[in-house]
Amino acid sequence: MRQTFIVSYDISCPKRLRRVYRLMRGWGDHIQLSVFRCEMNARELVELRSKLAHVINNAEDQVLFVDVGPVEGRGSTSIRAIGKIYTAPERRAIVV
Numbered sequence: 874m875r876q877t878f879i880v881s882y883d884i885s886c887p888k889r890l891r892r893v894y895r896l897m898r899g900w901g902d903h904i905q906l907s908v909f910r911c912e913m914n915a916r917e918l919v920e921l922r923s924k925l926a927h928v929i930n931n932a933e934d935q936v937l938f939v940d941v942g943p944v945e946g947r948g949s950t951s952i953r954a955i956g957k958i959y960t961a962p963e964r965r966a967i968v969v
Contacts (some may be wrong), residue, residue, distance in 0.1 A: 874914065874917075875912050875913065875914050875943070875944040876912070876913060876914070876940055876941070876942065876943060876944065876945050877910065877911070877912055877940075877941040877943070878901075878910075878911045878912075878913060878918070878938050878939060878941065879908065879910060879911075879937075879938075879939040880897065880900075880901065880908070880909045880910075880911055880921075880935070880936065880937070880938055880939075881907055881908045881909075881937045881939070882897075882925075882929075882935065882936045882937070883907065883934065883935045883936075884907075884929065884933075884934045885930070885933040885934055885951070886930065886933070886934075889929060889930065889934065892928050893925065893928055893929065893934075893936075894907075894930060894932055896924055896925065896955070897909045897911075900913070900917075900921050901913075912944050919939070922938070923955060927930050930932060933941060956957060
């Protein structure tokens, strides 16, 4: 089952920050400066956590994972905004 996660990070070194950002771009939608919305299953979550663990410094950096809920359920409607309206990215298949 795919879950929606909010992944937020605080990285103290600019070089590591760029590496984390580039890594996260492949896993979810960049919604704010250090915040991504990711739809993942349990295997993908473990894989992302492992990849991030190899990039960050455990003594200086922090990555938070917030489980928002199932993609088809609460996860699709639980993000609310004040100011600029948040719109979930459109999901569509790309045939190559």
